[in-house]
Amino acid sequence: MSSTLYGIPEHFDVIVIGGGPAGATTAGLLAQRGRSVLVLDRERFPRYHVGESLIPAFMRPMQELGLPERMDARGFERKYGGSLVWGNKQVPWQFSFIKGGAHAYAYHTRRADLDSLILDRARELGAYIIEDATVKEPLQNSEGRVTGIRFTVRGEEDMKEATAGLVIDASGQARVLSRRFTDLRWHDELRNVAIWTYFDNCERLPGDEYTNILIEGLDDGWFWAIPIDKGTISVGYVTRSSTVGESDKSLQEHFEAEVAKSTKLKKMLAPGRRSAGFRTARDWSYHSDRFHGDGWVLVGDAAAFVDPLFSTGVALATLAGSVLSKIVDKIIEYPEIEEKALDRYATAYSGFFDEIREFVERFYDRSKYKEFYYSLAQEMIDPDKEREPSADFVTLISGLSGRHPMFNISLDDLVPGGVGEAGAEAGAPSERAESTEAAS
Structure with missing residues (x-):
């Protein structure tokens, strides 16, 4: 070159x-x-x-x-939490990131x-x-x-x-x-298809939900609605690939039919207009x-x-x-x-991915109440029950379960002259500079 x-x-x-x-x-x-x-x-x-x-x-x-x-x-639009229509009888509920850790917000962005x-x-x-x-x-x-x-x-x-x-x-x-x-x-439980597009001039969620992402579950799938900026919302529908394969409807027809069945989403879109074409993706989890x-x-x-x-x-x-x-x-x-x-990186990364995947797979059971999802999160990241289940839920979906080995990979015992060189446990946390521990 x-x-x-x-x-x-x-x-x-x-x-x-x-x-x-x-x-x-x-x-x-x-x-x-x-x-x-x-x-x-x-x-x-x-x-x-x-x-x-x-x-x-x-x-x-x-x-x-x-x-x-x-x-x-x-x-960039700050994102302080999420609003869900999810669970038994699709009862609306919401969460705030401030309850789950050091970062009270993230962003929505193009x-x-x-x-x-x-x-x-x-x-x-x-x-x-x-x-x-x-x-x-x-x-x-x-x-x-x-x-x-x-x-x-x-x-x-x-x-x-x-x-x-x-x-x-x-x-x-x-x-x-x-x-x-x-x-x-491929993870068969998550072999899904998504179709999405964009809308302008939509109604936003009310009050302290204004910057929330909306996740609305229906019988055969769920919608996201993301307020990218003051005038544009990204809207996508996710359903099982098998559901689409067994139907005579196109993906666009599925999208439009399911919007009509929604509650919060339908209200948000009522004054808006679609401002882009449709895009699709399949089999996302691998x-x-x-x-x-x-x-x-x-x-x-x-x-x-x-x-x-x-x-x-x-x-x-x-x-x-x-x-x-x-x-x-x-x-x-x-x-x-x-x-x-790199073995330690791979083991920790794969484990962190599996923790998220397992929670998502179990969360897809929409027959439960929000308290079940809270307890599920506590079971996974806080088995000693040191925090409230609702806080554990927010911590988990915020990606901030900092005790995970992903955030505490130590190479001390591998480095010549490092602490514990003679036999430290692989991936054990360390207070030395060689640790990859992230600041919370």
């Missing part, structure tokens, strides 16, 4: 495939630590993406990047704006960014270790190469490396059977994705990116710990 054409070197500490939230967060935090990072994305930002509603756990990595003030300055903000911050921190770049294949040495990538740039015919000590696949559902090196495990291999590691949707019921996707991706940046930084310093360090 010609370094004079782009003004960048040919070798990096890390190459990140994908400039979305997972990739940009990982790259930005590594660059902040003084590591050389190349990010390649096949799109030119800003670009459209679904997933406009965020949860408080997302604020942790954004604070590390120094971005919350910029989000407010850009006019993802094009959010993703550009994070990627621009990674660039500002020193990461090299090439957009309109399509990764074609990994480079591998004679032992099969991934040592870099081959890619093309839009409008140019020649193939380019870049090498690195480690390649991170953050390419989302494109799964550039994941597709080559791993298999997916899990890669491996999260890393020789010279490569997965983060974000390239690794796993869970049903969007509680808007966990971006938070899970950026939290994992934050944790991975700390681990990779230590691997660069001590290359001999790579396999064991």
Whole structure:
């Protein structure tokens, strides 16, 4: 690759495939630590993406990047909680994030704006960014270790190469490396289909629910309604793939018929008008059977994705990116710990994903009352019952169960001369600087 054409070197500490939230967060935090990072994305930002509603756990990595003030300055809509029509007889209820942890709010946002903000911050921190770049294949040495990538740039015919000590696949559902090196495990209980669009001039929820996301359950599925800004609402309908497959209706017909059956949503949409076409996605919940291999590691949707019921996707991706940046930084310093360090990352990440997935699967039982869902959350993250069940519910759906190993991965015993080198328990929390513990 010609370094004079782009003004960048040919070798990096890390190459990140994908400039979305997972990739940009990982790259930005590594660059902040003084590591050389190349990010390649096949799109030119800003670009459209679904997933406009965020949860408080997302604020942790954004604070590390120094971005919350910029989000407010850009006019992102603060999100203080959620309103649900869910459970036995579809009784309305709501929750407030302030009850669940250190972060009282997250945001609703147009993802094009959010993703550009994070990627621009990674660039500002020193990461090299090439957009309109399509990764074609990994480079591998004679032992099969991934040592870099081959890619093309839009409008140019020649193939380019870049090498690195480690390649991170953050390419989302494109799964550039994941597709080559791993298999997916689909979660049959969450094999759903979604159809969504946008409405202008809608009525907002009343009073202190004004900034809430609305989640409204019906007999065969559920709706989201996300107030992206003062005039536009994202509205999506999620149902079982099998339900759609057994019907003569189109997805749009399903959407319109179910809106007519809704209560809160129908009232919100009454004065509005649809301002965009329909988009669809299927089979959203999956899990890669491996999260890393020789010279490569997965983060974000390239690794796993869970049903969007509680808007966990971006938070899970950026939290994992934050944790991975700390681990990779230590691997660069001590290359001999790579396999064991990434094993701990994979185990913790997979466990955190499974905790969210299990809760979502059980929450889909709409025959219960809200107290059941509260108790379910307490059972999962607070078995000693140190807090009220309602607080545990908010903590869990905020992504802030900070005792989880995901937030406390220690590499002390792997680092030469580190505490507990002779036999510390894998993944045990540590008070030393090598711990990846996130601030609450």
